[in-house]
Amino acid sequence: MHDSTLEDISTREQLLARVAWLYYERDLTQAEIGARLGLSRITVNRLLKEARQSGIVEIRIRPISTDLPLVEALLQRYPLQDAWLVPAMDQTGEELAQSLAQMAAMVLAQRLQEGWTVGIGVSRTISYIPDFLVLEKPLACRFVTLMGGLYFRPVEVTHNFDVLTRLAVLTGGEAYYLPLPTFVSEPATRDHLLADPLIQRSLDVARQANVAIFSVGTVDQSALLYQVGLLGEEDLNELRVYQAVGDVLGYFFDRRGQLVPAGIHQRLLGISLSDLQRIPLKMLAAGGQPKRPAVKAALSSGLVDVLVTDTATAHWLCDAEEV
Structure with missing residues (x-):
């Protein structure tokens, strides 16, 4: 704590x-x-x-603002509208995820408007946001998943259905679910599911989002998608061949922020990258040493408007070599 x-x-x-x-x-x-x-x-x-x-x-x-020049350096280096930093303080794992979620919740609360639709990604960090979101009044917002979820969960991860429901209750709004896993076994299965009108209805709500909040994943056995069995060793090996460093909403990028041509994308259930790009405000909440290459790739992809990260990662991002 x-x-x-x-x-x-x-x-x-x-x-x-x-x-x-x-x-x-x-x-x-x-x-x-x-x-x-x-x-x-x-x-x-x-x-x-x-x-x-x-x-x-x-x-x-007061000296609390000494990190603000670091924010400006991030804005000069990457195509960002804004960035918010939490102290590194040797935080890792769950503690860091909670700090990032707390900051993301504060930024969301300041920007959220009556009747907005908010798209939510699946991650440990994002699952903590309902713990910290405080609003002055109900705003009757819609919360919707941007991607399929987890067909089971580790005990330390809150299911995305729970996250959506809690956020909807906090804002006096509604929750829209995509009751499917992030990945299915075959492209044909994905195509069949995406043709279903009920599934398209949830995706249409996600496409109308005013703001999207998501994190990034890694390409190793610590990745949440791997731990819940949605990614296998064969998938990780293919992603490594393409030099992928991390994912945004299940889409994997290399260190230059370019989408890799991995077959796994043909089995992904969620909004498209072009759908994500059209969402007016896209917030990434991620940090910690293992995720730094993935955060940099996400920033380089142009899919992030507001970054929430830790100061150590921010320094690394500013010092990292151009690619």
Whole structure:
């Protein structure tokens, strides 16, 4: 579990410091800050007042904002609208996943609007978001899966059906499911399932998403898709031949952010990459050393608008060689 002070610093105070830094140090107007962070001008004004009252803004912004130049470096290096960082603090595994989910939940809460549709990926990190999402009022949003799920789950992973239901309850909204595994055994099976009108109905809702939230997977035996039996050794070997480094929603990319020509994509159930590209706001929440190549590939693919990661991964992304 986290120290409560670290949790406070990684969420609300980071938001206050970010708004204050953009206003006082970068000389952005309140309207410009609102457009960048997905906030109304009135909300920006309120956050600036709160930053002053809380002592974050004095003569200078408190040292909590020292990572903000790192955010700017990420925005210059990659085609991102914004990035949010959590302290590395030697966090790994479940602890890091919870920190990333907490930050992603805060960013989502700040941007979420009445009646929006939110597409959700399948991952350990994303499964924690309902634990941290806090809204000022119900927004009657729709939550929908962007891909098939897990036909069984390790005990430490929340099923995507549970995640959608909890998010719908939290927002006073609705949940739409794709009751299928991420991968099936044969391309013909996939084609047959995708022709079903009920399945197309769920996918059509996903295609209408205003925001998509997802993580990345690795290409090894630690990958969630491998651990639940949706990827086998033969699949991993083929992906390694193509030098894949990770996946976004079951689509595998090489280190340059190019989709690899693996046969597994012909067995994937979910929205297409072109569908994903058309979603207005795409948020990636991922970090930790094992996932760094996959995060970089996702950023290089152009499929990410907002990145939530840890500071150590952010430094690595900025220092990584161009390909």
